[in-house]
Amino acid sequence: MGKARLEAFSDGVIAIIITIMVLELKPPHGEVLAGLPTMAPIFVGYVLSFTYVGIIWINHHHVVHAARRVSASVLWSNLHLLFWVSLMPVTTGWMGENRLVALPTAVYGLVLLAMALAFWVLERSIMATDGDESPLAAALGRADRKGLLAMAIYVLAIGASFFSTALAQIAYGLVALWYVIPSRGIERAVAND
Amino acid sequence: MGKARLEAFSDGVIAIIITIMVLELKPPHGEVLAGLPTMAPIFVGYVLSFTYVGIIWINHHHVVHAARRVSASVLWSNLHLLFWVSLMPVTTGWMGENRLVALPTAVYGLVLLAMALAFWVLERSIMATDGDESPLAAALGRADRKGLLAMAIYVLAIGASFFSTALAQIAYGLVALWYVIPSRGIERAVAND
Amino acid sequence: MGKARLEAFSDGVIAIIITIMVLELKPPHGEVLAGLPTMAPIFVGYVLSFTYVGIIWINHHHVVHAARRVSASVLWSNLHLLFWVSLMPVTTGWMGENRLVALPTAVYGLVLLAMALAFWVLERSIMATDGDESPLAAALGRADRKGLLAMAIYVLAIGASFFSTALAQIAYGLVALWYVIPSRGIERAVAND
Amino acid sequence: MGKARLEAFSDGVIAIIITIMVLELKPPHGEVLAGLPTMAPIFVGYVLSFTYVGIIWINHHHVVHAARRVSASVLWSNLHLLFWVSLMPVTTGWMGENRLVALPTAVYGLVLLAMALAFWVLERSIMATDGDESPLAAALGRADRKGLLAMAIYVLAIGASFFSTALAQIAYGLVALWYVIPSRGIERAVAND
Numbered sequence: 001m002g003k004a005r006l007e008a009f010s011d012g013v014i015a016i017i018i019t020i021m022v023l024e025l026k027p028p029h030g031e032v033l034a035g036l037p038t039m040a041p042i043f044v045g046y047v048l049s050f051t052y053v054g055i056i057w058i059n060h061h062h063v064v065h066a067a068r069r070v071s072a073s074v075l076w077s078n079l080h081l082l083f084w085v086s087l088m089p090v091t092t093g094w095m096g097e098n099r100l101v102a103l104p105t106a107v108y109g110l111v112l113l114a115m116a117l118a119f120w121v122l123e124r125s126i127m128a129t130d131g132d133e134s135p136l137a138a139a140l141g142r143a144d145r146k147g148l149l150a151m152a153i154y155v156l157a158i159g160a161s162f163f164s165t166a167l168a169q170i171a172y173g174l175v176a177l178w179y180v181i182p183s184r185g186i187e188r189a190v191a192n193d
Numbered sequence: 194m195g196k197a198r199l200e201a202f203s204d205g206v207i208a209i210i211i212t213i214m215v216l217e218l219k220p221p222h223g224e225v226l227a228g229l230p231t232m233a234p235i236f237v238g239y240v241l242s243f244t245y246v247g248i249i250w251i252n253h254h255h256v257v258h259a260a261r262r263v264s265a266s267v268l269w270s271n272l273h274l275l276f277w278v279s280l281m282p283v284t285t286g287w288m289g290e291n292r293l294v295a296l297p298t299a300v301y302g303l304v305l306l307a308m309a310l311a312f313w314v315l316e317r318s319i320m321a322t323d324g325d326e327s328p329l330a331a332a333l334g335r336a337d338r339k340g341l342l343a344m345a346i347y348v349l350a351i352g353a354s355f356f357s358t359a360l361a362q363i364a365y366g367l368v369a370l371w372y373v374i375p376s377r378g379i380e381r382a383v384a385n386d
Numbered sequence: 387m388g389k390a391r392l393e394a395f396s397d398g399v400i401a402i403i404i405t406i407m408v409l410e411l412k413p414p415h416g417e418v419l420a421g422l423p424t425m426a427p428i429f430v431g432y433v434l435s436f437t438y439v440g441i442i443w444i445n446h447h448h449v450v451h452a453a454r455r456v457s458a459s460v461l462w463s464n465l466h467l468l469f470w471v472s473l474m475p476v477t478t479g480w481m482g483e484n485r486l487v488a489l490p491t492a493v494y495g496l497v498l499l500a501m502a503l504a505f506w507v508l509e510r511s512i513m514a515t516d517g518d519e520s521p522l523a524a525a526l527g528r529a530d531r532k533g534l535l536a537m538a539i540y541v542l543a544i545g546a547s548f549f550s551t552a553l554a555q556i557a558y559g560l561v562a563l564w565y566v567i568p569s570r571g572i573e574r575a576v577a578n579d
Numbered sequence: 580m581g582k583a584r585l586e587a588f589s590d591g592v593i594a595i596i597i598t599i600m601v602l603e604l605k606p607p608h609g610e611v612l613a614g615l616p617t618m619a620p621i622f623v624g625y626v627l628s629f630t631y632v633g634i635i636w637i638n639h640h641h642v643v644h645a646a647r648r649v650s651a652s653v654l655w656s657n658l659h660l661l662f663w664v665s666l667m668p669v670t671t672g673w674m675g676e677n678r679l680v681a682l683p684t685a686v687y688g689l690v691l692l693a694m695a696l697a698f699w700v701l702e703r704s705i706m707a708t709d710g711d712e713s714p715l716a717a718a719l720g721r722a723d724r725k726g727l728l729a730m731a732i733y734v735l736a737i738g739a740s741f742f743s744t745a746l747a748q749i750a751y752g753l754v755a756l757w758y759v760i761p762s763r764g765i766e767r768a769v770a771n772d
Contacts, residue, residue, distance in 0.1 A: 393584060393587075394587060397584060397587050397588045397591055398591050400588070401588055401591030401592045401594075401595060402591070402595055404592060404661075404665070405592055405595040405596055405599060405665055406595075406599075408596075408599070408665045408666065408668060408669060409599070409602075409668075411666075411669045412669075413669050413670075413672045413673030413676065413683070433662075436658075436662055436665070440655075440658040443588065443658075444651075444654050444655075444658075447581070447584055447654075451581070566655065
């Protein structure tokens with residue numbers, strides 16, 4: 001029961017976050033073609049963030065599915081993860097409007113890093129709650145190493161954004177692609193649930 | 194279980210999109226009757242987009258109901274569909290404010306076309322996941338031909354919007370009506386589930 | 387199954403509408419006490435509309451609970467009801483900012499009337515779908531007469547708003563109170579489900 | 580059934596409120612580092628309000644879980660609670676922008692107080708509905724005394740905000756911390772459900 005409500009609430013929050021980002025995509029007023037150069041990077045940023053929030057949702061789906069019990073620490077780790085995800089619309093809008101400025105690009109990466117850390121904390125919290133019988137502890141492994149590598153790339157990209165924002169942004173895009181494309185591996189690992 | 198969460202998340206996103214569009218309907222400040230000529234086309238556009246998102250929701254309902262299993266490709270095809278639906282508030286606002294300008298009307302049609310394609314991809318993905326036993330493969334047929342014809346009309350209307358935006362907008366409206374009115378056929382086809 | 391998704395989607399849309407109205411309550415910038423005279427009627431309007439959307443949610447809850455089957459006509463009647471409810475944030479904002487102007491007050495009443503009519507259509511649609519065995523047909527009666535009387539009051543208040551907006555607004559408030567307070571009757575009628 | 584929909588609707592509203600607050604966190608336009616001094620208190624306020632809404636959600640979870648039946652008075656007490664929670668985005672934005680001004684800080688505390696009172700009313704309503712067999716009446720006790728003490732602190736902080744807004748804001752923060760940290764007690768009390 002507790003798990004169903006945790007999933008429903010998280011789905012609600014993630015659904016709102018993924019949709020609220022579109023409010024940053026303001027249609028150009030009157031001037032039609034003139035607005036497109038400003039719109040293009042904002043649109044690309046929207047696609048990137050939509051993908052990241054989608055990844056979070058799918059992985060949240062897998063991880064909570066593997067949880068047996070919901071403790072106060074799981075509830076709070078989950079709210080902590082949702083807090084960082086809720087900042088995505090702000091950092092997306094900021095980076096989209098200032099794609100050549102270092103700070104917004106670095107802060108975008110910082111929120112990605114905080115999301116990845118919060119996800120890691122949520123996984124530990126679920127495993128600690130379930131103890132020895134944790135199905136998540138058994139299922140993780142490769143997915144976990146992937147998460148650590150992604151965090152390392154975020155750290156490098158945050159540093160890189162002060163030299164080249166394009167480089168950092170490409171790194172963010174590649175990590176997203178890396179999560180979207182070979183998700184068959186994770187799927188197979190969880191399929192025998 | 195996976196299917197229930199897929200439905201809940203999609204319902205959440207579609208519910209937010211259908212409601213967020215109303216934020217474009219800003220009440221006229223102070224000047225009362227003077228604002229109505231500007232409001233009228235925005236309101237008509239809101240009705241049109243509300244109808245389209247409603248159609249997407251009802252068809253999503255039928256199609257996911259007929260799915261037996263949820264794979265990673267189904268999850269991502271579904272997010273891909275939601276991505277295009279999430280652009281409806283932007284294109285609705287843009288076309289509503291510039292109903293005589295070709296580009297917003299053409300882009301509105303492009304997003305309708307992308308939504309229809311994404312829906313088609315989601316259907317293929319569900320059928321591929323379920324394989325020979327797919328109930329969706331059996332249930333589709335007439336609904337599928339309707340989808341292909343709608344896409345052809347969108348392509349023609351996108352072209353037409355550079356000659357007459359009114360013509361294109363009427364085409365969008367007629368396709369919506371066509372989906373709303375004779376939905377008894379689809380219903381009967383799915384009723385024996 | 388269909389009913390569960392209909393309820394979930396409607397709950398989502400109504401939850402968003404009831405919450406989105408708060409976006410019209412913009413906190414005064416800088417000037418603190420000076421903003422209160424403008425805020426007060428907007429706040430009262432928010433309370434009124436929150437109550438109306440709450441009434442719709444609770445009655446929707448009862449009516450859909452009494453439905454046995456969900457047909458295409460029920461799905462579309464439901465979307466039609468949600469369409470009118472979705473206009474509440476706009477009309478609330480408009481009336482709140484112009485509480486002495488006739489048109490916003492009349493339009494607010496028009497949307498209340500359209501909501502009541504759409505609710506009536508949804509009830510007929512559910513009863514037609516369930517046919518002779520409809521539990522809703524048996525449960526309605528007093529609640530139905532109340533709905534018709536409320537519609538008559540809305541019509542009178544819409545007319546009155548061109549003479550005195552305060553009179554019309556008080557009428558809207560009294561109908562809301564009338565729905566909130568003696569809901570025990572409805573509850574008892576549905577309690578034996 | 581009624582309880583499931585009450586939970587789903589409340590989850591939806593709370594999810595939207597917790598997410599809509601992020602819309603107040605507007606990314607600085609162009610001027611990068613110059614915007615940070617303004618952003619910092621707004622961000623701290625966002626963290627505080629996110630925590631409070633999270634506390635409300637978790638406690639709502641526990642309290643409704645312990646309810647056996649849903650009456651009209653429970654439905655309306657729940658809507659009444661959601662009404663006060665829905666004001667959090669407004670008071671958060673107002674206090675964040677004017678952190679040195681007494682009134683926004685006092686009003687923020689007033690809404691916290693109203694939320695706590697509304698929660699108390701919801702608990703009484705659930706207990707009255709369930710009567711002698713109420714599991715909530717048995718489970719409450721320490722949590723209830725905590726709620727009364729929190730209300731007393733809010734009253735003191737509201738008064739204090741006219742002398743020192745910082746003092747009041749620290750009090751709000753400490754109550755939030757007090758709710759987040761030792762929630763193990765509540766959890767154990769409900770664990771044997």
